[in-house]
Amino acid sequence: MTEMQTSKTDDDMLALLAETGRLRGVLAAALDCVVAMDASGTVVAWNPAAERTFGWSAAEATGRDMADLIVPTALRERHRAGLARYVSGGAPVLLDRRIEITAAHRDGHELPVELTITAIEGEHGDRPLFLGYVRDISDRLAAEEELRASRVRIVTAADDARRRIERDLHDGAQQHLVGLALTLRLVRGKLESDPVLAAELLDEAVEDLATATAELRELARGIHPAVLTEGGLEPALTGLSGRVAVPVTIERVPRERLAAAVEATAYFIVAEALTNVTRYAHAGRAYVDVHRDGGCLHVGVRDDGRGGADPATGSGLRGLADRVAALGGRFTVTSPPGEGTTLRAELPCAS
Amino acid sequence: MARTVLIVDDHAAFRARARRALELDGYEVVGEAADGAGGIAEAARLHPSVVLLDVGLPDASGFDVAARIAGAGTDVVLTSTREYDALEAGSAAAGFVPKAELSGAALDAALAER
Numbered sequence: 001m002t003e004m005q006t007s008k009t010d011d012d013m014l015a016l017l018a019e020t021g022r023l024r025g026v027l028a029a030a031l032d033c034v035v036a037m038d039a040s041g042t043v044v045a046w047n048p049a050a051e052r053t054f055g056w057s058a059a060e061a062t063g064r065d066m067a068d069l070i071v072p073t074a075l076r077e078r079h080r081a082g083l084a085r086y087v088s089g090g091a092p093v094l095l096d097r098r099i100e101i102t103a104a105h106r107d108g109h110e111l112p113v114e115l116t117i118t119a120i121e122g123e124h125g126d127r128p129l130f131l132g133y134v135r136d137i138s139d140r141l142a143a144e145e146e147l148r149a150s151r152v153r154i155v156t157a158a159d160d161a162r163r164r165i166e167r168d169l170h171d172g173a174q175q176h177l178v179g180l181a182l183t184l185r186l187v188r189g190k191l192e193s194d195p196v197l198a199a200e201l202l203d204e205a206v207e208d209l210a211t212a213t214a215e216l217r218e219l220a221r222g223i224h225p226a227v228l229t230e231g232g233l234e235p236a237l238t239g240l241s242g243r244v245a246v247p248v249t250i251e252r253v254p255r256e257r258l259a260a261a262v263e264a265t266a267y268f269i270v271a272e273a274l275t276n277v278t279r280y281a282h283a284g285r286a287y288v289d290v291h292r293d294g295g296c297l298h299v300g301v302r303d304d305g306r307g308g309a310d311p312a313t314g315s316g317l318r319g320l321a322d323r324v325a326a327l328g329g330r331f332t333v334t335s336p337p338g339e340g341t342t343l344r345a346e347l348p349c350a351s
Numbered sequence: 352m353a354r355t356v357l358i359v360d361d362h363a364a365f366r367a368r369a370r371r372a373l374e375l376d377g378y379e380v381v382g383e384a385a386d387g388a389g390g391i392a393e394a395a396r397l398h399p400s401v402v403l404l405d406v407g408l409p410d411a412s413g414f415d416v417a418a419r420i421a422g423a424g425t426d427v428v429l430t431s432t433r434e435y436d437a438l439e440a441g442s443a444a445a446g447f448v449p450k451a452e453l454s455g456a457a458l459d460a461a462l463a464e465r
Binding site for chain 2: 176186
């Protein structure tokens with residue numbers, strides 16, 4: 001650093017950056033792009049991270065105008081004007097603070113980056129050198145966008161589920177109970193004047209009530225199976241597999257109790273998968289394998305049907321993927337045409 | 352002469368029970384329809400004095416259907432298991448009867464409100 005303080009020209013600075021062994025080591029190992037330009041905008045340092053991010057080698061970049069290499073065409077004039085203003089004594093605009101901006105790759109595609117620029121003032125009136133630390137944030141922005149989108153999907157799915165329950169109640173049990181009310185009202189009016197009709201109406205009322213009760217029971221189980229809460233995955237999956245139209249072989253299922261969110265997610269994966277098998281797969285048999293391995297619950301459902309399921313279409317599989325992601329797990333669907341469909345999920349379940 | 356009724360509701364079981372309840376109370380049920388389009392067509396064809404109209408039809412809102420049907424000798428009474436009675440006030444309907452309370456007398460009362 002003492003050398004830096006005694007440097008007098010840009011060439012000296014260039015020599016420092018490019019040739020000081022320790023500094024070169026630091027630049028080479030840095031995960032961020034470290035680039036430097038002189039007061040005329042010419043590149044004087046370009047580390048390996050910058051080579052990877054922008055597609056220009058250090059040899060190609062050095063000596064070229066920084067603006068031509070990584071500043072998108074639309075921003076170049078502002079870049080040059082800002083540099084000229086600062087060098088001629090104007091107030092710094094972008095220095096020493098984090099900014100997010102668009103940069104350009106050698107192949108022309110643009111990428112979002114975060115960037116800080118610092119000026120190293122030359123001694124005795126020498127012109128300054130500018131060091132930029134640049135990080136490609138495409139992945140982070142994409143991850144943030146996916147997180148935001150999956151949150152919206154989860155909330156939307158919850159709202160949709162509530163609407164569906166309201167509609168199922170309205171179209172099912174509620175209609176039968178309404179019919180029951182109308183029938184009982186008639187019975188009251190006919191008890192003495194027409195006891196035969198009254199008896200017939202009462203039979204009908206009992207039937208309406210039985211239908212309403214059955215529909216409520218079915219609906220309640222669809223919302224959350226009581227057997228899962230009371231007994232865990234083994235009885236819940238055994239019961240579920242007995243209710244679907246396709247024969248199901250349960251290969252493994254853990255007997256011990258797991259976290260409620262893990263049990264519920266595993267249950268709904270199997271339920272959704274078996275529903276799909278019944279509806280679309282044209283399968284002869286489905287196989288359910290749920291087992292614990294280390295800190296993960298592995299859930300697998302496969303069938304011998306026609307395959308070709310596309311997880312991108314249909315909200316069911318999408319909803320399962322979101323649900324698994326919310327628990328920090330992994331979810332995959334493999335469905336080559338003609339070779340059946342396999343759903344797999346790994347759910348973290350710390351003991 | 353008995354007052355004529357058209358029942359518009361997408362639940363067949365409800366239509367059957369409503370028909371029986373109203374007929375036992377002296378109404379003449381002249382037709383049934385399972386959706387809004389059918390209701391409008393049947394109302395135009397049959398000219399019933401009353402249309403008992405479900406709010407939650409598969410193809411349309413009962414409020415919109417009521418606006419198309421009501422008038423020229425035909426009164427509309429809305430019905431639902433949902434709590435739509437608060438919305439009935441600004442509609443073209445003469446009244447609202449909760450499904451579970453439907454009877455000839457309840458229909459009379461709803462029509463008398465107008």
